[in-house]
Amino acid sequence: MKVIDLIKELDLVKITDSFDENIEFTGVYIGDLLSLVMSRAKQGDLWITIQTHINVVAVADLLDLSAILVAEGMEIDEDTAIKANDLGLPILQSKMSAYELACGINRLGI
Amino acid sequence: MEELIKRYEYEIIANDFDIAGSTSSSIKRNLKSIGVDPSIVRKVAIVSYEAEINIIIHSKGGKMCLEIYKDKLTIRAHDNGPGISNIDLAMSEGFSTATNEAREFGFGAGMGLPNMKKYSDNFNITSSSEGTNIDIDIYMD
Ligand SMILES: Nc1ncnc2c1ncn2[C@@H]1O[C@H](COP(=O)(O)OP(=O)(O)OP(=O)(O)O)[C@@H](O)[C@H]1O
Numbered sequence: 593m594k595v596i597d598l599i600k601e602l603d604l605v606k607i608t609d610s611f612d613e614n615i616e617f618t619g620v621y622i623g624d625l626l627s628l629v630m631s632r633a634k635q636g637d638l639w640i641t642i643q644t645h646i647n648v649v650a651v652a653d654l655l656d657l658s659a660i661l662v663a664e665g666m667e668i669d670e671d672t673a674i675k676a677n678d679l680g681l682p683i684l685q686s687k688m689s690a691y692e693l694a695c696g697i698n699r700l701g702i
Numbered sequence: 703m704e705e706l707i708k709r710y711e712y713e714i715i716a717n718d719f720d721i722a723g724s725t726s727s728s729i730k731r732n733l734k735s736i737g738v739d740p741s742i743v744r745k746v747a748i749v750s751y752e753a754e755i756n757i758i759i760h761s762k763g764g765k766m767c768l769e770i771y772k773d774k775l776t777i778r779a780h781d782n783g784p785g786i787s788n789i790d791l792a793m794s795e796g797f798s799t800a801t802n803e804a805r806e807f808g809f810g811a812g813m814g815l816p817n818m819k820k821y822s823d824n825f826n827i828t829s830s831s832e833g834t835n836i837d838i839d840i841y842m843d
Pocket residue numbers: 626627628752756757760761781783784785786792793797798799800808809810811812813814815816834
Protein backbone atom coordinates (compact mmCIF):
# COMPACT_ATOMS: atom_id res chain seq x y z
CA MET A 593 0.00 0.00 0.00
CA LYS A 594 1.16 3.51 -0.76
CA VAL A 595 2.11 5.71 2.17
CA ILE A 596 0.10 8.61 0.70
CA ASP A 597 -3.03 6.43 0.59
CA LEU A 598 -2.57 5.51 4.23
CA ILE A 599 -2.30 9.20 5.11
CA LYS A 600 -5.74 9.81 3.56
CA GLU A 601 -7.37 6.69 5.00
CA LEU A 602 -6.26 7.29 8.59
CA ASP A 603 -6.14 11.06 8.45
CA LEU A 604 -2.47 11.21 9.41
CA VAL A 605 -0.47 14.41 9.86
CA LYS A 606 2.49 14.79 7.49
CA ILE A 607 5.55 15.91 9.45
CA THR A 608 7.78 15.74 6.38
CA ASP A 609 6.71 16.36 2.82
CA SER A 610 9.79 15.84 0.63
CA PHE A 611 9.08 12.19 -0.07
CA ASP A 612 8.22 10.31 -3.22
CA GLU A 613 4.48 9.74 -3.48
CA ASN A 614 5.09 6.26 -4.85
CA ILE A 615 6.68 5.01 -1.62
CA GLU A 616 4.87 1.87 -0.52
CA PHE A 617 5.02 -0.10 2.70
CA THR A 618 4.85 -3.85 2.75
CA GLY A 619 4.52 -4.57 6.47
CA VAL A 620 4.29 -2.96 9.89
CA TYR A 621 6.57 -3.05 12.92
CA ILE A 622 5.66 -1.50 16.27
CA GLY A 623 8.35 -0.69 18.84
CA ASP A 624 10.13 1.92 20.90
CA LEU A 625 13.34 0.13 21.89
CA LEU A 626 15.79 0.85 19.10
CA SER A 627 17.89 -2.32 19.34
CA LEU A 628 14.76 -4.43 19.09
CA VAL A 629 13.62 -2.46 16.07
CA MET A 630 17.10 -2.89 14.56
CA SER A 631 16.90 -6.65 14.77
CA ARG A 632 13.19 -7.17 14.05
CA ALA A 633 11.90 -4.56 11.60
CA LYS A 634 12.13 -5.47 7.92
CA GLN A 635 12.95 -3.50 4.82
CA GLY A 636 9.81 -1.79 3.53
CA ASP A 637 8.04 -1.78 6.91
CA LEU A 638 6.04 1.12 8.23
CA TRP A 639 7.38 1.70 11.75
CA ILE A 640 4.93 2.79 14.44
CA THR A 641 6.64 4.28 17.50
CA ILE A 642 6.44 6.96 20.17
CA GLN A 643 10.17 7.75 19.81
CA THR A 644 10.82 11.08 18.12
CA HIS A 645 14.50 11.81 18.73
CA ILE A 646 16.67 12.23 15.62
CA ASN A 647 18.02 8.72 16.08
CA VAL A 648 14.78 7.24 14.71
CA VAL A 649 15.76 8.61 11.30
CA ALA A 650 19.10 6.78 11.44
CA VAL A 651 17.34 3.53 12.34
CA ALA A 652 14.77 3.87 9.52
CA ASP A 653 17.49 4.80 7.05
CA LEU A 654 19.78 1.91 8.02
CA LEU A 655 16.96 -0.61 7.68
CA ASP A 656 15.38 0.91 4.55
CA LEU A 657 12.04 1.28 6.31
CA SER A 658 9.31 2.96 4.26
CA ALA A 659 8.03 5.46 6.80
CA ILE A 660 7.85 6.35 10.48
CA LEU A 661 4.42 6.79 12.05
CA VAL A 662 4.54 8.56 15.39
CA ALA A 663 1.66 7.53 17.65
CA GLU A 664 -0.04 9.20 20.62
CA GLY A 665 0.44 12.66 19.11
CA MET A 666 4.02 12.77 20.38
CA GLU A 667 5.81 15.99 19.45
CA ILE A 668 8.53 15.46 16.80
CA ASP A 669 11.91 17.20 17.27
CA GLU A 670 12.67 19.72 14.55
CA ASP A 671 16.07 18.13 13.85
CA THR A 672 14.33 14.83 13.26
CA ALA A 673 12.03 16.33 10.63
CA ILE A 674 14.87 18.18 8.90
CA LYS A 675 17.01 15.07 8.60
CA ALA A 676 14.08 12.97 7.39
CA ASN A 677 13.24 15.59 4.77
CA ASP A 678 16.85 15.48 3.58
CA LEU A 679 16.61 11.73 3.14
CA GLY A 680 13.12 11.75 1.61
CA LEU A 681 11.83 9.65 4.50
CA PRO A 682 8.15 10.13 5.35
CA ILE A 683 7.38 10.90 9.00
CA LEU A 684 3.69 10.88 9.86
CA GLN A 685 1.90 11.54 13.09
CA SER A 686 -1.41 10.62 14.67
CA LYS A 687 -3.16 11.10 18.01
CA MET A 688 -4.17 7.45 17.93
CA SER A 689 -2.37 4.77 19.94
CA ALA A 690 -0.07 2.26 18.25
CA TYR A 691 -2.82 -0.35 18.77
CA GLU A 692 -5.53 1.80 17.17
CA LEU A 693 -3.23 2.59 14.25
CA ALA A 694 -2.35 -1.07 13.75
CA CYS A 695 -6.05 -2.02 13.78
CA GLY A 696 -6.77 0.73 11.24
CA ILE A 697 -4.02 -0.51 8.95
CA ASN A 698 -5.19 -4.08 9.37
CA ARG A 699 -8.72 -3.08 8.28
CA LEU A 700 -7.18 -1.76 5.08
CA GLY A 701 -5.96 -5.25 4.29
CA ILE A 702 -2.31 -5.15 5.36
CA MET B 703 46.28 -13.40 5.08
CA GLU B 704 43.60 -12.17 2.76
CA GLU B 705 44.25 -9.12 0.69
CA LEU B 706 42.71 -5.91 2.00
CA ILE B 707 40.91 -4.04 -0.76
CA LYS B 708 39.88 -0.94 1.12
CA ARG B 709 39.81 0.43 4.64
CA TYR B 710 37.73 3.25 6.11
CA GLU B 711 38.19 4.75 9.56
CA TYR B 712 35.70 6.82 11.55
CA GLU B 713 36.03 8.81 14.76
CA ILE B 714 33.19 8.28 17.26
CA ILE B 715 32.55 10.98 19.84
CA ALA B 716 31.18 10.09 23.28
CA ASN B 717 27.74 11.35 24.26
CA ASP B 718 26.97 12.87 20.89
CA PHE B 719 23.42 11.51 20.61
CA ASP B 720 22.48 13.88 17.83
CA ILE B 721 24.74 12.37 15.21
CA ALA B 722 24.39 8.83 16.53
CA GLY B 723 24.09 6.48 13.58
CA SER B 724 25.89 8.71 11.10
CA THR B 725 28.97 6.48 10.92
CA SER B 726 26.81 3.42 10.30
CA SER B 727 24.94 5.35 7.62
CA SER B 728 28.23 6.18 5.87
CA ILE B 729 29.30 2.56 6.05
CA LYS B 730 25.97 1.45 4.63
CA ARG B 731 26.12 3.93 1.77
CA ASN B 732 29.68 2.89 0.93
CA LEU B 733 28.73 -0.75 0.68
CA LYS B 734 25.60 -0.04 -1.33
CA SER B 735 27.55 2.07 -3.80
CA ILE B 736 29.99 -0.74 -4.49
CA GLY B 737 27.15 -3.17 -5.07
CA VAL B 738 27.31 -5.36 -1.96
CA ASP B 739 24.29 -7.67 -1.65
CA PRO B 740 21.40 -6.00 0.29
CA SER B 741 21.16 -8.84 2.81
CA ILE B 742 24.86 -8.37 3.66
CA VAL B 743 24.44 -4.59 3.83
CA ARG B 744 21.61 -5.11 6.31
CA LYS B 745 23.78 -7.25 8.61
CA VAL B 746 26.61 -4.73 8.48
CA ALA B 747 24.16 -1.89 9.16
CA ILE B 748 22.86 -3.65 12.28
CA VAL B 749 26.23 -4.55 13.78
CA SER B 750 27.87 -1.23 12.98
CA TYR B 751 24.92 0.71 14.39
CA GLU B 752 25.01 -1.22 17.67
CA ALA B 753 28.79 -0.85 17.98
CA GLU B 754 28.62 2.86 17.20
CA ILE B 755 25.83 3.55 19.70
CA ASN B 756 27.63 1.62 22.43
CA ILE B 757 30.76 3.74 21.96
CA ILE B 758 28.61 6.89 22.11
CA ILE B 759 26.51 6.02 25.15
CA HIS B 760 28.82 3.80 27.22
CA SER B 761 32.39 4.89 26.46
CA LYS B 762 34.74 7.84 26.45
CA GLY B 763 34.80 7.80 22.66
CA GLY B 764 36.70 5.78 20.10
CA LYS B 765 36.99 4.65 16.54
CA MET B 766 35.36 2.32 14.11
CA CYS B 767 36.70 0.91 10.93
CA LEU B 768 35.37 -0.98 7.97
CA GLU B 769 37.72 -3.26 6.06
CA ILE B 770 36.68 -4.65 2.71
CA TYR B 771 38.21 -7.95 1.59
CA LYS B 772 37.43 -10.01 -1.48
CA ASP B 773 34.93 -12.23 0.28
CA LYS B 774 34.32 -10.68 3.69
CA LEU B 775 33.75 -7.42 5.49
CA THR B 776 35.36 -6.69 8.84
CA ILE B 777 34.03 -4.10 11.26
CA ARG B 778 36.28 -3.09 14.13
CA ALA B 779 35.16 -0.96 17.07
CA HIS B 780 37.65 0.33 19.57
CA ASP B 781 37.10 2.74 22.45
CA ASN B 782 39.09 4.38 25.21
CA GLY B 783 37.36 2.84 28.21
CA PRO B 784 36.03 2.46 30.85
CA GLY B 785 35.66 -1.11 29.59
CA ILE B 786 33.20 -3.87 30.44
CA SER B 787 33.91 -5.66 33.72
CA ASN B 788 31.79 -8.74 33.08
CA ILE B 789 31.56 -9.57 29.39
CA ASP B 790 29.34 -12.64 29.87
CA LEU B 791 26.80 -10.53 31.73
CA ALA B 792 27.01 -7.71 29.19
CA MET B 793 26.42 -10.21 26.38
CA SER B 794 23.21 -11.54 27.92
CA GLU B 795 19.94 -10.33 26.40
CA GLY B 796 18.31 -7.57 28.41
CA PHE B 797 21.34 -6.56 30.48
CA SER B 798 21.88 -2.81 30.34
CA THR B 799 23.46 -0.06 32.40
CA ALA B 800 22.12 2.67 30.09
CA THR B 801 21.31 5.94 31.88
CA ASN B 802 17.76 7.25 32.14
CA GLU B 803 18.60 9.88 29.56
CA ALA B 804 19.73 7.24 27.06
CA ARG B 805 16.62 5.15 27.83
CA GLU B 806 14.35 8.08 27.05
CA PHE B 807 15.77 8.06 23.55
CA GLY B 808 15.01 4.37 23.13
CA PHE B 809 18.43 2.93 23.99
CA GLY B 810 18.93 0.41 26.77
CA ALA B 811 17.04 -2.71 25.69
CA GLY B 812 20.22 -4.65 26.41
CA MET B 813 20.10 -6.11 22.91
CA GLY B 814 23.00 -4.34 21.21
CA LEU B 815 25.77 -6.86 21.93
CA PRO B 816 23.45 -9.87 21.36
CA ASN B 817 22.44 -8.32 18.00
CA MET B 818 26.09 -7.88 17.02
CA LYS B 819 26.77 -11.52 17.77
CA LYS B 820 23.61 -12.73 16.05
CA TYR B 821 24.21 -10.87 12.78
CA SER B 822 27.93 -11.56 12.46
CA ASP B 823 29.79 -14.64 11.22
CA ASN B 824 32.70 -14.11 13.60
CA PHE B 825 32.37 -12.01 16.73
CA ASN B 826 35.23 -11.27 19.08
CA ILE B 827 35.20 -8.97 22.08
CA THR B 828 37.93 -8.09 24.56
CA SER B 829 37.79 -5.45 27.24
CA SER B 830 39.86 -3.88 29.99
CA SER B 831 39.75 -0.55 31.78
CA GLU B 832 41.79 0.82 28.88
CA GLY B 833 38.97 0.11 26.46
CA THR B 834 36.80 -2.33 24.62
CA ASN B 835 37.68 -3.92 21.28
CA ILE B 836 35.19 -5.64 19.05
CA ASP B 837 36.04 -7.38 15.77
CA ILE B 838 33.31 -8.64 13.53
CA ASP B 839 33.47 -10.52 10.23
CA ILE B 840 30.60 -10.84 7.83
CA TYR B 841 31.14 -13.14 4.86
CA MET B 842 29.89 -12.14 1.44
CA ASP B 843 29.69 -15.78 0.30
N1 LIG C 1 31.80 0.11 24.50
C1 LIG C 1 31.37 -0.14 25.74
N2 LIG C 1 32.03 0.38 26.81
C2 LIG C 1 31.60 0.13 28.07
N3 LIG C 1 30.52 -0.63 28.37
C3 LIG C 1 29.83 -1.17 27.35
C4 LIG C 1 30.21 -0.96 26.00
N4 LIG C 1 29.34 -1.65 25.20
C5 LIG C 1 28.47 -2.24 26.03
N5 LIG C 1 28.75 -1.97 27.32
C6 LIG C 1 28.04 -2.51 28.52
O1 LIG C 1 27.31 -3.66 28.15
C7 LIG C 1 25.90 -3.46 28.38
C8 LIG C 1 25.11 -4.19 27.31
O2 LIG C 1 25.34 -3.58 26.02
P1 LIG C 1 24.21 -3.74 24.91
O3 LIG C 1 24.63 -3.00 23.71
O4 LIG C 1 23.87 -5.18 24.75
O5 LIG C 1 22.93 -3.04 25.56
P2 LIG C 1 22.67 -1.49 25.81
O6 LIG C 1 23.63 -0.67 25.03
O7 LIG C 1 22.62 -1.23 27.26
O8 LIG C 1 21.20 -1.32 25.21
P3 LIG C 1 20.78 -1.39 23.67
O9 LIG C 1 22.01 -1.69 22.87
O10 LIG C 1 19.77 -2.47 23.58
O11 LIG C 1 20.21 -0.04 23.36
C9 LIG C 1 25.73 -1.96 28.40
O12 LIG C 1 24.58 -1.55 29.10
C10 LIG C 1 27.02 -1.52 29.08
O13 LIG C 1 26.96 -1.72 30.48
